[in-house]
Amino acid sequence: MTMTTNNPGGQPSFSLHRNSFGRLVLTGADGVAHDNVIPVRAFPVSAPDGGLSVVSSDGHELVWIDRLEQVGAEVRKLIEEELASREFMPEISRIVGVSTYATPSDWTVQTSRGVTTFTLKGEEDIRRLPNSALLIADSHSIQFLVRDLKALDKHSRKILDRFL
Secondary structure, eight states, X not given: OOEXXXXXXXOOOEEEEEOTTSOEEEEETTSOEEESOEEEESSTTXXXXXXXXXXXXXXXXXXXXXXXXXXXXXXXXXXXXXXXXXXXXXXXXXXXXXXXXXSSEEEEEEETTXXXXXXXXXXXGEEEETTTEEEEEOTTOOEEEESOGGGSOHHHHHHHHHHO
């Protein structure tokens, strides 16, 4: 099934569909088909609903989309499905506990995907982001997001203060 954008808001016309292998195929306004394209958010943490690019398998931008709302619902669904299959960044909603206040330490956290435990190698693996957000990398380079430090419970903020 092929979906074509309505060209709303001046967006370039293109069609998007999945091939028999389940990979995305973009056909531009010029009729050229590009196999195995990948949607990439410009700012996945700070502006996840903002712009995104659809790039070729060799990383060249084929289409820029200012906002997903500007494309048709079926194209948006394909793009969102592809993004969801590639993006894995659980959000921490609560820090249950840490094994020690020295690093490396094991952290048990409540995330958007359930309770998990990970190892924090060092304080440098906690990065501050705009709007009181944090990005925490575990020893396997999995990124955990704290969307708003101020929204965490007192216990979680107290633990984080020891590492920041």
